[in-house]
Amino acid sequence: MSIALQVEKLNKHFHEPEDFHVLHDISFSVNKGEFVPVIGKSGCGKSTLLYLLSTLDTNYDGKIIINGTKVTGKSQNELARFRNENIGFVFQFHFLLPEFTALENVMLAALKLGRLSKTEIEEHALDKLKQLQMDGFAHKLSTKLSGGQQQRVAIARALINDPVMIMADEPTGNLDSGNTKIVFDIFRELSRNKGITVLTVTHDLDFAKHADRVIEMIDGRII
Amino acid sequence: MNMPILLPLRKSSAMNVDTLIARRHLMANKKQTLVAMLGVTFGIAMFILMISFMVGVNQFMEDTMLSSVPDIHIYNDIKTDYSASIAKDYYKNKNTLIAVYHPKPKQIALNIKNADGIINDLKTEKGIDAVSPMISTQVFYSYGPVQINGYINGVNIMEESRLYDLAGKMTDGIPENLLTSDRGIIMGHGLADKLNLKMGDMVTLATPTGTTMRCRVVGLFKIGMSAIDNIRSYVNLADAQQLMGRDKSYITDIDIKLRDNTLATEKSIAFTKKYNYKAEDWQTANSSITASNIVRDTLTMVVSITLLVVAGFGIYNIMNMTIKNKMKDIAILKAQGFAGKDIVQIFLSQSVFIGLLGAISGLILGFLLSFALSRVPFPKNDFVALNFFPVIFRPSHYLFGLVFGVITPFIAGLMPSLKASKIDPVIILRG
Numbered sequence: 088m089s090i091a092l093q094v095e096k097l098n099k100h101f102h103e104p105e106d107f108h109v110l111h112d113i114s115f116s117v118n119k120g121e122f123v124p125v126i127g128k129s130g131c132g133k134s135t136l137l138y139l140l141s142t143l144d145t146n147y148d149g150k151i152i153i154n155g156t157k158v159t160g161k162s163q164n165e166l167a168r169f170r171n172e173n174i175g176f177v178f179q180f181h182f183l184l185p186e187f188t189a190l191e192n193v194m195l196a197a198l199k200l201g202r203l204s205k206t207e208i209e210e211h212a213l214d215k216l217k218q219l220q221m222d223g224f225a226h227k228l229s230t231k232l233s234g235g236q237q238q239r240v241a242i243a244r245a246l247i248n249d250p251v252m253i254m255a256d257e258p259t260g261n262l263d264s265g266n267t268k269i270v271f272d273i274f275r276e277l278s279r280n281k282g283i284t285v286l287t288v289t290h291d292l293d294f295a296k297h298a299d300r301v302i303e304m305i306d307g308r309i310i
Numbered sequence: 311m312n313m314p315i316l317l318p319l320r321k322s323s324a325m326n327v328d329t330l331i332a333r334r335h336l337m338a339n340k341k342q343t344l345v346a347m348l349g350v351t352f353g354i355a356m357f358i359l360m361i362s363f364m365v366g367v368n369q370f371m372e373d374t375m376l377s378s379v380p381d382i383h384i385y386n387d388i389k390t391d392y393s394a395s396i397a398k399d400y401y402k403n404k405n406t407l408i409a410v411y412h413p414k415p416k417q418i419a420l421n422i423k424n425a426d427g428i429i430n431d432l433k434t435e436k437g438i439d440a441v442s443p444m445i446s447t448q449v450f451y452s453y454g455p456v457q458i459n460g461y462i463n464g465v466n467i468m469e470e471s472r473l474y475d476l477a478g479k480m481t482d483g484i485p486e487n488l489l490t491s492d493r494g495i496i497m498g499h500g501l502a503d504k505l506n507l508k509m510g511d512m513v514t515l516a517t518p519t520g521t522t523m524r525c526r527v528v529g530l531f532k533i534g535m536s537a538i539d540n541i542r543s544y545v546n547l548a549d550a551q552q553l554m555g556r557d558k559s560y561i562t563d564i565d566i567k568l569r570d571n572t573l574a575t576e577k578s579i580a581f582t583k584k585y586n587y588k589a590e591d592w593q594t595a596n597s598s599i600t601a602s603n604i605v606r607d608t609l610t611m612v613v614s615i616t617l618l619v620v621a622g623f624g625i626y627n628i629m630n631m632t633i634k635n636k637m638k639d640i641a642i643l644k645a646q647g648f649a650g651k652d653i654v655q656i657f658l659s660q661s662v663f664i665g666l667l668g669a670i671s672g673l674i675l676g677f678l679l680s681f682a683l684s685r686v687p688f689p690k691n692d693f694v695a696l697n698f699f700p701v702i703f704r705p706s707h708y709l710f711g712l713v714f715g716v717i718t719p720f721i722a723g724l725m726p727s728l729k730a731s732k733i734d735p736v737i738i739l740r741g
Contacts, residue, residue, distance in 0.1 A: 171647020
């Protein structure tokens with residue numbers, strides 16, 4: 088099995104309000120198609136770790152390799168392009184753009200990538216929405232959807248460019264148990280059948296119980 | 311086996327997505343967009359109105375001035391140097407100090423010697439449109455018991471007409487009447503009114519030296535400045551010479567019209583040197599008008615720029631507010647792979663669009679206001695001949711307004727946009 092994510096000796100400090108060593112010598116790797124929840128108490132650094140891995144936060148020591156590409160040391164513009172092609176994001180809050188419909192929200196990142204024509208992208212985006220049973224709401228404004236629906240659209244958005252990885256920060260934090268189950272099943276399905284690596288920070292132990300493998304963190308270290 | 315498929319990049323959709331987002335933002339906040347736009351609209355409209363009016367006034371002043379002042383005026387200036395005395399000749403070669411106390415000015419002929427030669431020489435000069443020789447004298451106009459003080463100009467009427475476009479300023483008759491009549495006179499409109507003279511009436515001219523002449527009114531003109539219309543008349547050069555008891559070669563002034571009146575200053579300096587008579591350009595003769603033109607131009611610029619800067623601050627504020635409201639959107643766009651320059655493009659294009667739309671509607675509004683002003687009757691008075699407010703429509707003003715209307719929002723939008731591109735998505739996405 089090929090390695091999707093490799094992390095070597097990751098160290099991170101917060102300098103404000105006072106120097107704080109958040110992550111201590113973190114090294115691990117994740118295979119392609121693995122579904123890996125990251126769990127741990129509040130403040131253990133699991134979210135911080137996720138944002139380092141997602142390339143959004145570049146202020147760290149160590150090395151991160153995603154899908155065979157060393158992302159450490161790349162410029163902001165290169166990283167933006169890299170994220171666009173390779174990483175899908177899901178957050179606790181859906182962060183859908185309020186001026187756009189569900190379908191358009193899904194399409195934006197693909198339009199940015201510019202690899203397909205607009206009609207192809209639209210087709211593609213509808214497929215993704217269908218996958219999440221959201222195709223019936225494609226032309227609704229994102230603000231007109233319920234919380235669970237919004238989160239499903241957000242997941243479809245994360246999938247639009249067929250990323251190698253999905254990084255999720257508390258994706259079920261705002262959802263009831265029914266919707267949580269749906270999101271969990273989707274992630275599961277993506278990793279099993281599509282070979283997408285899913286890395287998700289979560290509080291939900293149920294969520295973690297059924298995963299292939301769990302990364303648990305305490306005080307900035309993996310145990 | 312998992313080779314990335316290299317499809318041709320379709321740049322267009324990647325470029326369009328930024329403008330798509332910008333367009334949605336603008337459409338989502340129509341009211342806010344409109345308010346920002348109106349700031350620019352009014353700024354540009356006022357700029358167009360002010361500059362059209364001010365330049366119109368400047369042009370009117372210049373036209374009025376040039377209708378009575380030649381581009382270059384050559385004349386024999388009265389010398390005020392009375393220090394020379396024939397006593398010097400009498401006592402020459404003796405060690406004597408000669409001082410004449412308070413001499414009286416001697417009689418000097420104010421004519422230009424060899425005027426014909428100078429005129430012929432001027433006519434061969436390049437860049438000269440018309441040369442008009444003239445003599446001028448003070449006279450009393452009398453009609454019945456009324457006597458009014460004024461001036462007559464003895465001119466070659468065809469040349470004079472070319473200089474000042476007299477044909478266009480005649481209220482009665484034509485300039486040529488002077489040539490076809492014996493002792494004709496073309497009179498200022500105001501002067502004729504005071505004397506109650508009509509076309510064909512006889513008027514008596516009397517010079518300070520006592521000579522008189524009866525002339526027939528063959529034309530009336532109105533230049534638009536009471537200082538001229540109320541005192542000046544034209545007669546033939548020969549008639550004026552006769553009235554003054556001078557010979558045919560007696561010329562006191564030569565008026566010149568140039569093809570390009572901006573060259574007047576340098577030409578006048580050259581003529582002074584060449585002919586050894588005083589040559590005065592129109593700017594010097596009317597320096598007060600030139601100065602007030604500069605004052606008006608400066609005022610226009612200051613007010614216009616102020617208006618546009620205020621509009622610019624309006625846009626700056628609104629863009630700042632928009633960006634503050636859109637922090638989450640910016641963060642998620644950045645996470646999804648929109649680079650800093652995309653964010654700048656999204657917000658800057660909104661600002662420039664506001665500017666462009668504002669500028670265009672401002673130009674239209676400015677044009678309409680200027681047009682309306684140009685139709686407003688000017689309050690009647692005796693000093694200026696104006697039927698409507700003077701307004702000038704010049705494409706360069708509109709072009710300048712457009713350029714400025716785009717540049718101001720560009721600068722105003724640049725700072726907030728750059729700030730937006732520097733937003734750290736992590737802080738916002740973590741909540």
